[in-house]
Amino acid sequence: MEIHIVEDVEAGARVVADVFERTLRAAEGSGAVLGLATGSSPVPAYAELIRRHREEGLSFAGARAFLLDEYVGLPAGHAQSYHRFIRENLTSHLDIADDDVVSPDGTAADPVAEAAAYDARIREAGGVDLQILGIGSNGHIAFNEPGSSLASRTRVVGLTRSTIEDNARYFDTAADVPVRALSQGLGTILEARRIVLTATGSSKAAAVAQLAEGAISARWPATVLQMHPAVTVVVDEAAASQLELKDYYRYARCLESESPVAVRG
Ligand code: GLP
Numbered sequence: 001m002e003i004h005i006v007e008d009v010e011a012g013a014r015v016v017a018d019v020f021e022r023t024l025r026a027a028e029g030s031g032a033v034l035g036l037a038t039g040s041s042p043v044p045a046y047a048e049l050i051r052r053h054r055e056e057g058l059s060f061a062g063a064r065a066f067l068l069d070e071y072v073g074l075p076a077g078h079a080q081s082y083h084r085f086i087r088e089n090l091t092s093h094l095d096i097a098d099d100d101v102v103s104p105d106g107t108a109a110d111p112v113a114e115a116a117a118y119d120a121r122i123r124e125a126g127g128v129d130l131q132i133l134g135i136g137s138n139g140h141i142a143f144n145e146p147g148s149s150l151a152s153r154t155r156v157v158g159l160t161r162s163t164i165e166d167n168a169r170y171f172d173t174a175a176d177v178p179v180r181a182l183s184q185g186l187g188t189i190l191e192a193r194r195i196v197l198t199a200t201g202s203s204k205a206a207a208v209a210q211l212a213e214g215a216i217s218a219r220w221p222a223t224v225l226q227m228h229p230a231v232t233v234v235v236d237e238a239a240a241s242q243l244e245l246k247d248y249y250r251y252a253r254c255l256e257s258e259s260p261v262a263v264r265g
Contacts, residue, residue: 001212001226003233003249005240009044009200012234016045016132019196019232021058023130031062033122035131035189036090036101037142038067038082041198042132046090053094060096066122067103068133068142068189071178072156074106080170081106104154104182115154115182122188131192135199138162139207139220143183150216150224152185186224194230197222202238209242 006012024032036042052058067082076083083103091101102121108114122128133141138160144152145160159167159179168174189195199208210220212233217223225231240246 001228001231001233002252003212003235003240003243004253005243005246005249006234006236008236010048012198012200012236013044013048015232015234016042016196016198017048017052019194020045020049020130020132021052023194024058024060024063027063027129031064032129033125033127034063034065035128035184035192036065036067036086037132037134038069038085038089039134041134041200043089045132045198049090050093060094063096064100064125065091065096065102066118066125066128066184067101068131069181069183070104070106072106072111072180072182073178076103076105076107106178106182108182111156111182115156118182118184119154119188122184122191128192129194131189131195133189133195133197133222135197135204135207135211135222136163137166137203137207139210139222141186141197141222141225142189143181144186144189144221146221147218148186148221150218150221151187154182154184154188157181157183186221190224190228192228194232195225195228196232196234197225198234199239200236202241204235204239205242208233208235208239209244213244 004015006015067086070082074081104118105114135141138146143157159181164174164177168177171177211222214220214223216226
């Protein structure tokens with residue numbers, strides 16, 4: 001796990017956008033498969049990608065995208081659906097075909113069948129090249145709440161009270177937040193070839209410490225990412241504040257960017 005502790009949100013957005021840019025360039029010709037996340041954490045990185053597309057010609061042509069999750073019961077056009085969120089915050093501003101941005105159907109008559117079909121669609125697309133993630137304050141990724149099987153697949157999940165309260169800010173009241181979601185499983189997410197997770201603020205500090213340094217356990221679902229060989233974590237100082245090995249992470253990033261002599265001082 002490669003941990004970047006950044007000065008501010010803008011610096012973090014640039015690190016995340018760099019990972020996207022490398023993935024898009026590597027896949028040129030065949031088209032990258034992107035795994036997209038909702039929530040506020042990735043939004044600055046999405047804004048940076050939109051800027052690079054407009055000002056620097058970064059192209060998403062031929063790319064396809066799969067969302068992590070969707071609320072059960074919200075139609076695609078609902079103001080708080082993740083289908084709509086990703087279009088408003090990213091894909092409608094890029095040269096990526098709308099039909100190529102896929103999310104679970106929250107209104108499917110048979111959500112169990114929809115979940116299995118979703119996993120199959122990702123597989124048929126050749127798997128995800130780059131998955132971006134945020135993290136919940138309780139350590140969830142996508143909507144894999146504490147207690148999720150570390151091998152779980154896309155499925156219907158019940159949301160915890162803390163997640164409902166965290167996400168209530170997007171709705172009129174907490175009672176309007178759907179209590180179930182269709183979510184990629186932890187096993188599904190682990191199949192992405194590269195993962196970048198971004199978090200800011202002290203409310204994420206405990207979850208980030210567990211993610212990087214805690215024992216792998218369903219109690220903190222994001223800890224499963226320790227088993228993945230290509231994870232980049234981008235956090236600000238507040239989100240990094242409970243990491244015990246902070247100094248080592250800084251040193252390791254320094255070694256990558258400067259000559260070993262400069263690092264030895
Ligand atoms: C939701 C989403 C997650 C996201 C989390 C954190 O629960 N399903 O994918 O990581 O919120 O959101 P935020 O980035 O707004 O803190």
